Amino acid sequence: MSAAPAKLAALRHLLAERFPAAHRVAGRTLTTGLTAIDDATGGLPLGAVTEIICTAPSCGSQLLLGQLLAVTRATRTRVALVDSADSFDPASWPIDLLAHLVWVRCTAATALSATDFLSRDANLGLVILDLRHTPDRELRRTPSTLWYRLQRAVEPTDLALVVITPRATVPSAQVRFTLNTPLPFAALASERTALSTALALTLQRQRLTPHTAVA
């Protein structure tokens, strides 16, 4: 009996050597520059789905998006934004910040399929699916199998998939944060970097162990 665990470990080692693509070390992350995320999980997990639940109005989801754009712009990592409600405002950002962005202006009906295509592309480092303004009835109609399909699509990749939702929607999310504090009126006169740093993200779920960030 005592030989069985040793044999099992040897078998796992052999499989990892023969099939390295299937044996990805969990915990590779994309640093966001946001303390609330980086300290909790080491960053956005690569090859996994992260859900950001925005339960309050003006809770800072676009600030979070902007921070992700800034971080990936610095490393020239290509990003895709699947905008299911066509709500992204490029005029809110310096145009240089968007040079690496592929903006998909779609509807809730096509958003998941578009995300599926983009999540399988080796040229992208981050895909953001924005369902913040998607009506509840559309979200309820989405079968959970589609979310698990998305998770399977990103698992073998070096891509982080972030889904922004108005309520808990993604059952396959390995990491889940919530934003539930509305910005005060004074935020309209505050520096944006300070607003981003102060985002009150709360970790609600984590199914991966934290690891040293790779980006």
Place this chain on the structure above:
Amino acid sequence: MFAVLHLPDFALHAVLRISHAAPGQPHALFAGIGKKSVLLAATAAARSAGVALGMTAPQAVARCPALVIHTPNPTAESEARAALLAVAASLSPTVEDTAPGVCTISLTGADLQKTFSFAHAAVASLAALALPATAGLARTPLLALYAARHPGFDRARSLNLSRSPSGNSPADLTTGRTRTHEKDERERYLLHLPPESEKQFLAPLPLATADPSPALAAIFATWGLHTLGDLTDLPRDELVRRFGAEGLALWQRATGGEPRPLRPIVPPQTFSASLEFEDAIETLEPLLFLLHRFLDRLTLELTASQHVAAELALTLHLVDETKHTRAFRLPEPTADPEILFRALHTHLASLHTAAAICAIFLRLTPARPLVRQQGLFDTGLRDPHGFAETLARVVALVGSGHVGTPHLADTHRPDAVTLAPPDAVIPAPATPPVHPALSAPLRRFRPPLPARLEFTDGHPAYLWTDRLEGEISFRSVAWPSSGDWWQADRAWSRLEWDIALTDGGLYRLLRIGDAWYIEGEYD
């Protein structure tokens, strides 16, 4: 040294190649469509069912009810011929289009061992193109053709081998030699005829191999001459004296002829393929099958001429006499048939035509392969073709004009955004602005939400829209903006306020004329 690539039953295989025939089915090629037209060629499955050359269609079908009948297709033969010549060009630049299904290649100066491996590769390439071929290598074009037509010839039995230094008999050499299965397979379709083996190879071949006239064939048959060896055993001068120039020509053919200059083909200058369908097609699968066949051949021709494809042009002719044309500009020129096929597949998968397709035309625009040194810090695309395909799929899903990198139009008009194709190389980040950005970014409502307001003391106090409502706790001063006043049809003017609702939420309130809107949420 010459090589011949030979496609047995050329016309039949040419038709099968583009007809999406299931493997293992019995197929036969008839001379025409009439009941009395005779069978010209049949697949092994048909022959094993008892179908034989010269049968009429009713006779053949009586023996093999599942027989699929075909008639010669000049376009299919032209495609197969082009594929054969493209593969042959990979062996040597001097290729002759000798006859339908036969091409002769000059290998003067070529290394013999490399020639073997190239010839094997050529036969394998043709097999991959659904054109089963045989190859022969010999001193003269005619000998190479004979070798290609009889690749399974067992040289060991026919050769008058002297005993080897080890003292083994020829039988021992035959049976004792270690042969790999792969070598056996290769020797079924490739035969090299060294000069010392020519006579022994030619001797047992039937007299018809040298293509005698019917009159000469009848005479030789009465003389009991049935093989080339029987003919060449006769004195040549006597044969010439008896039959003149015709006899001399036959003698020369029976001995394998002499090396002769080939009539080389001109490499193709355009790379296109077309086909008219007998029956109009309405589904995707037969179209994709055909396009794959076209691309296999066209990319071979491109590669042989040291070119790659920079652009594809596809034209579908419909039965209602309209046509659908689409050009595909490739992110990076390539001669990879799979990449080109995926570009076509992605487009056709979402295409709906008003009528069935009766003809198809595909053209590749050649270009020289890119020679590009990547910069050390360039962050170009890892897979340009994959990215283009991904974007094409997303565009097919969400519509064109809805995918791209945002660019702001040169105007103060709000929400004046255009989308451009993403850059292949992401530029280095610009220097950050001196003054940091203020305020939370806007999350727009497109179109803006119509709003109703309740005023107190002339100021908005309560807000209703379809999506949100609430008491307004804070508001900024009004911010007027206008533009394009010099163009009556494009002039715009508006007033904006930033507001906060008591229950949370920061919004941009908009007034255009007498109408109120919520333009977006500060998020």
